[in-house]
Amino acid sequence: MKLYEYEGKQLFRKYGIPVPPGMVASSIEEAVTAAQNLGLPVVLKAQVLVGGRGKAGGIVKAETLDEVRAKASRLLGSEIRGVPVNKLLVEKAVNIEKELYLSITMDRVSARPIILASAMGGVDIEEIAKEHPEAIVKRPIDPLVGLKSYESRIIAYKLGISKDHFSTFARLLQGLYKLFVDYDAELAEINPLAITDQGLLALDSKVIVDDNSLYRHGELLTGETRAERGEMTEYEEKAAELGLAYVELDGNIGIIGNGAGLTMATMDMVSYYGGRPADFLDLGGAASHERVYKATKFLMEHPGVDVLFINIFGGITRCDEVAKGIVEAVKEVGLKKPMVVKLVGTNEEIGWKILEEVGIKVFKDMEAAAQLAVKLASGKEG
Ligand code: GDP
Ligand code: MN
Numbered sequence: 001m002k003l004y005e006y007e008g009k010q011l012f013r014k015y016g017i018p019v020p021p022g023m024v025a026s027s028i029e030e031a032v033t034a035a036q037n038l039g040l041p042v043v044l045k046a047q048v049l050v051g052g053r054g055k056a057g058g059i060v061k062a063e064t065l066d067e068v069r070a071k072a073s074r075l076l077g078s079e080i081r082g083v084p085v086n087k088l089l090v091e092k093a094v095n096i097e098k099e100l101y102l103s104i105t106m107d108r109v110s111a112r113p114i115i116l117a118s119a120m121g122g123v124d125i126e127e128i129a130k131e132h133p134e135a136i137v138k139r140p141i142d143p144l145v146g147l148k149s150y151e152s153r154i155i156a157y158k159l160g161i162s163k164d165h166f167s168t169f170a171r172l173l174q175g176l177y178k179l180f181v182d183y184d185a186e187l188a189e190i191n192p193l194a195i196t197d198q199g200l201l202a203l204d205s206k207v208i209v210d211d212n213s214l215y216r217h218g219e220l221l222t223g224e225t226r227a228e229r230g231e232m233t234e235y236e237e238k239a240a241e242l243g244l245a246y247v248e249l250d251g252n253i254g255i256i257g258n259g260a261g262l263t264m265a266t267m268d269m270v271s272y273y274g275g276r277p278a279d280f281l282d283l284g285g286a287a288s289h290e291r292v293y294k295a296t297k298f299l300m301e302h303p304g305v306d307v308l309f310i311n312i313f314g315g316i317t318r319c320d321e322v323a324k325g326i327v328e329a330v331k332e333v334g335l336k337k338p339m340v341v342k343l344v345g346t347n348e349e350i351g352w353k354i355l356e357e358v359g360i361k362v363f364k365d366m367e368a369a370a371q372l373a374v375k376l377a378s379g380k381e382g
Pocket of ligand 1 (some may be wrong): 020054055091094096099123192373
């Protein structure tokens with residue numbers, strides 16, 4: 001789960017990472033009050049979970065209260081990269097001397113947390129990596145030993161940070177590392193980490209918490225749903241509640257497979273024959289009839305799906321269970337949309353019989369099935 005900048009900064013404060021004084025505002029009046037309390041000038045920052053807000057006009061400076069009013073009213077209710085702005089972070093503006101980049105993420109190669117830092121902050125790390133890979137300092141951390149202060153000093157030195165800021169930097173990095181570990185983060189990023197006339201300040205925050213760990217970070221889950229945060233679509237959230245592994249796409253062929261590999265191969269084949277997948281939905285291993293029922297019903301009721309394509313290879317999964325689940329869903333919601341089923345493997349003959357009894361034709365060949373699904377879906381999209 002991605003945290004908003006203001007949520008990330010609350011964690012930064014808790015871990016001793018210096019941030020400018022700031023307040024969250026959901027209305028123009030709140031923004032004005034915040035500016036009065038903080039003192040002018042302030043920076044108004046759109047709280048949306050997308051990157052590059054600055055370039056998209058989501059970060060603006062206001063020198064007077066009238067400007068705060070005008071700019072807050074322009075930002076609130078507008079969209080930044082398609083995401084509506086409901087909240088602003090009003091922060092006391094600072095004078096930036098230099099912008100650095102600092103983050104901790106998980107490194108798959110060393111299988112350790114890794115510190116990434118650069119003296120070229122402000123811009124996206126992807127851009128720095130492409131144009132100036134040599135400008136990125138990388139340092140994996142041994143999780144058993146933790147981050148040692150000499151390591152922070154090496155990084156500070158490589159970033160060209162002046163000696164006066166070494167100890168603040170070391171404390172800040174230690175805090176960021178602790179936060180990263182405590183919150184099971186996939187990413188804890190400060191971009192920019194600014195050198196200002198008031199010392200080092202984290203001007204932005206990007207924290208992503210591993211979804212699998214959310215059960216132990218309940219305090220992060222207050223308030224908005226994941227869909228409201230713009231992190232999931234409404235249907236992705238519904239699917240998550242049903243326990244289905246589902247990613248919504250913008251085509252019109254609803255796909256159900258078992259196993260991520262087969263599901264992706266199904267999507268590829270649909271695309272190959274000129275169709276457009278409406279989703280990725282993986283039933284996983286040993287799918288029960290309830291699970292198949294839920295998935296089938298879910299896509300039958302999805303307004304964006306014109307044709308259903310169910311592609312199952314029964315290994316541990318039994319074809320009779322799958323067929324039972326499909327029939328349960330069809331009996332409940334009806335065959336509102338054409339459905340193409342390819343079903344082979346364990347207990348296939350029983351499965352075929354169950355489906356044929358309710359008039360569902362079963363394919364044994366994936367290519368023929370994909371071609372038919374594409375044919376049925378063509379011309380339906382509009
Ligand atoms: P992002 O574009 O979504 O990454 O948003 P950031 O929070 O990183 O802001 C983008 C840029 O706005 C930063 O790189 C800074 O140059 C500038 N900025 C952000 N906060 C302040 C501030 O308090 N004072 C000043 N002067 N500039 C700021
Ligand atoms: Mn940023």
